Amino acid sequence: MHSFTEENYLKAIYKLQETNGEVVATSALAQVMGVHAPSVTDMLKRMAGKKLVTYQKSKGFKLTEKGKQVAVGIIRNHRLWEVFLVDKLGYKWDEVHDLAEQLEHIHSEDLTNKLDKFLGFPKADPHGDPIPDANGVLPKSKAVLLSSLKVGEQGTFTGVTDHTPAFLNYLDKAGISLGNTLKVKAIEEFDQTYTIQLNDKKGAVISHKVANSLLVNK
Amino acid sequence: MHSFTEENYLKAIYKLQETNGEVVATSALAQVMGVHAPSVTDMLKRMAGKKLVTYQKSKGFKLTEKGKQVAVGIIRNHRLWEVFLVDKLGYKWDEVHDLAEQLEHIHSEDLTNKLDKFLGFPKADPHGDPIPDANGVLPKSKAVLLSSLKVGEQGTFTGVTDHTPAFLNYLDKAGISLGNTLKVKAIEEFDQTYTIQLNDKKGAVISHKVANSLLVNK
DNA sequence: TACAATGATTAGACTAATCTAATTATATTT
DNA sequence: AAATATAATTAGATTAGTCTAATCATTGTA
Known part of the structure; x- marks a missing residue:
């Protein structure tokens, strides 16, 4: 499996690609990850070795298909756990992010799917963000x-x-x-x-x- | 906070103390942790520095009050999540251990207590093991x-x-x-x-x- | 009580993830 | 196009947690 750190990098790259375009810069990633630039360079090299990102020296990097799948899986976990925390445990929508950041790294596709079913296959998390389905398909929103x-x-x-x-x-x-x-x-x-x-x-x-x-x- | 590794050591020491008496041997802990003896010596020295265990060279070691509290907290988490997995998600009692090993390390006392309430304050997990209460009190069983x-x-x-x-x-x-x-x-x-x-x-x-x-x- | 067997610790090395300081690439501006 | 500013990478070090090989300590027995 992938380490929590790797998973957090993948998620961050995914989100940066979504908003800032395909190719991500070292400094941008360093900023959202809260680390210094050389850490990103090191990490990206390791992740390129695992075929999670493509990487060209000083040219930025982007997720491979495999990397994208992992990232979407984590986002699915995150948003389902947020629904659980709000709908079942009574948390407010402004309280759940940090907890979901921990829960999203629980490794079990089966658990994710059982949780999905338990929650009634919700389409969106408590903030309205869409939840990818079991195949990683994220409905394109027209909002x-x-x-x-x-x-x-x-x-x-x-x-x-x-x-x-x-x-x-x-x-x-x-x-x-x-x-x-x-x-x-x-x-x-x-x-x-x-x-x-x-x-x-x-x-x-x-x-x-x-x-x-x-x-x-x- | 404590690392997952530290928490797993604390849990393992707690369980060994429960069954094999107060003082735990390096080799016994190495065996249940699935590591080699020198790793245990190293780890125990670090943990002694944090006042989680008392440690005397070649004499074994035991949990401090602080270490015991952390261990019991993790056991509480573990058993509550097992109840959740069986009662709410429909898992069988023989399937939940590995998942609970992951979930037990989610750090939030508030989440633990909300989960406890959601589950109806269960007294025991699906295998009959007693669940410590919010103060860490574990009912002594007469079984x-x-x-x-x-x-x-x-x-x-x-x-x-x-x-x-x-x-x-x-x-x-x-x-x-x-x-x-x-x-x-x-x-x-x-x-x-x-x-x-x-x-x-x-x-x-x-x-x-x-x-x-x-x-x-x- | 001394010696062998067992158990524990030290020494030295490795990996993942990070850092600072120094260097090299790229981009911008005159 | 050259000079400067910005961004990225390399070099070298650090920490947590692990390893193997070697040494030291404890215990049980002859």
């Missing part, structure tokens, strides 16, 4: 940022791009939850503050930063 | 080996001393389950084969080895 909507448009709130407890807590306090309908009533020209309507009922004023962290399905 | 009973005596089957899948499977096939009443009908003098009666109904013939691996409450 867009609330900040991309024009005045008058609306969508269903299905996910966040900021997973920090601080932001999640803010949403709780503001009464904004997954599944709510968000309608853009006005956008302030000066600073792009959004005035929105929740579930066709009460209104709310949110900053551009917040609108830029909310995913909606039109 | 005795079936092999210590005389003809005519009976007891309730509450645990096993052999946790191997092979033995657990044998019990399944023989129809012997936790909670059954076992009454000793006869003991063959020649080889101490036991003839027993299950739940005051059907009889069964079991070897001395089996009778020596079953715990009962008289």
Whole structure:
């Protein structure tokens, strides 16, 4: 099997490839992994030897098919355990990340699948992030940022791009939850503050930063 | 926190102290840990530095109060996760040990306690082993080996001393389950084969080895 | 009580994952 | 295109946990 460290590198590379494009830079990975650049170079060389990444000196690197499979498997574990913690143990959505970071490294495909069944084959984790199925297939979401909507448009709130407890807590306090309908009533020209309507009922004023962290399905 | 390796040493020492008396030998620990003796000496020196064990050169070693607390905490985790795997995910009692060996190292007292509550504060794991409470208190059991009973005596089957899948499977096939009443009908003098009666109904013939691996409450 | 057998420790080496300091490649700017 | 700034790699060291081979300590027995 792979070490926890390797698995964490794979996950981090996967996420960087998703957002920043195919090829990942040493420094970017060092930053998200919280290590210094030479550690990344060393690790990447070892992982290239195991055919988990392709690596060309000073040219960056990307996951192989094998590396991608491992990464998606870990993401599947992570998100299923998050559902377990929230749905079954009563944790709040802003409390589960660190625990899931530990649980995701439990090595047993069978356990993952039994957990999936126990939870009723959920499609998304408590933050709306999609859960890959047993074959590693991750449904492509059509969600867009609330900040991309024009005045008058609306969508269903299905996910966040900021997973920090601080932001999640803010949403709780503001009464904004997954599944709510968000309608853009006005956008302030000066600073792009959004005035929105929740579930066709009460209104709310949110900053551009917040609108830029909310995913909606039109 | 402590590393997984340290935690596994602590657990192993705890179990050896329980069965073989207070002071543990290097070679005994090496055997159960599956490492060679010098590794144990090295590790024990490090752990003595952390006040987890007391250690005197060539005299053996034992857990400190602190070491004992950590060990009991891990055993609590292990047994609660076993209950989860059997009761909630549908695993058989002979399949859960290796998974629980991984899950026991998840570091979160809060998670352990929430899991405990979710499971309904179970008193014992699927093999009948008692689960320490949140304060680390492990109820002293009054169970005795079936092999210590005389003809005519009976007891309730509450645990096993052999946790191997092979033995657990044998019990399944023989129809012997936790909670059954076992009454000793006869003991063959020649080889101490036991003839027993299950739940005051059907009889069964079991070897001395089996009778020596079953715990009962008289 | 001395000697052999067993058990424990030291010495020296290895791997994975990290670090700092120094060097080399790549990219940017004039 | 040369000079500079930034990013990546190499070199050499460190720690945890392990190993083998060699040595030292303990115990039981003749």
